[in-house]
Amino acid sequence: MEFLNRKAGFEYYFEASYIAGIVLSGTEVKALREGKVSFNDSYCHFHNGELFVKSLHISEYSFGTITNHEPLQERKLLLNKRELRKLETKIKEKGYSIIPIKIFFSEKGFAKLEIGLGKGKKLFDKRNTIKERESDRDVKRKYGI
Numbered sequence: 001m002e003f004l005n006r007k008a009g010f011e012y013y014f015e016a017s018y019i020a021g022i023v024l025s026g027t028e029v030k031a032l033r034e035g036k037v038s039f040n041d042s043y044c045h046f047h048n049g050e051l052f053v054k055s056l057h058i059s060e061y062s063f064g065t066i067t068n069h070e071p072l073q074e075r076k077l078l079l080n081k082r083e084l085r086k087l088e089t090k091i092k093e094k095g096y097s098i099i100p101i102k103i104f105f106s107e108k109g110f111a112k113l114e115i116g117l118g119k120g121k122k123l124f125d126k127r128n129t130i131k132e133r134e135s136d137r138d139v140k141r142k143y144g145i
Helices: 006-011 026-034 081-091 123-143
Strands: 002-004 012-022 043-047 050-054 075-078 096-105 111-120
Touching: 006 012, 006 096, 006 111, 006 123, 012 096, 026 096, 043 081, 050 081, 081 096, 081 111
Parallel strands: none
Antiparallel strands: 002 096, 012 075, 012 111, 043 050, 043 096, 050 075, 096 111
């Protein structure tokens, strides 16, 4: 079970991607398994040398009690120190941002978040992306691929 951020590929060029663990509470994991996650305007930022994901909306668990979680709270991401240092130096350059690409569960059952180091696309780049997508669709329709 994986949940994709489809808008991210349209808005950014990705140079690198990393798979990070994510610190979640019990009700957040249960809500993820129900498929209640939204990537709208989510991004990652550094605070005191640690990486956090912000604006990742995980809806409240339907059978949760008073111990239910906040839907839009910051969540810590778990990466190696080497990867964190590399991302932090790249993020200081102009135009780079770290964007969540997808959430999935590993073979061991842990929630993982794939993040991408990306540069924002300009308007004409987005138009080119749309043209390429439409031409690929036309080719597939014509030749039945």
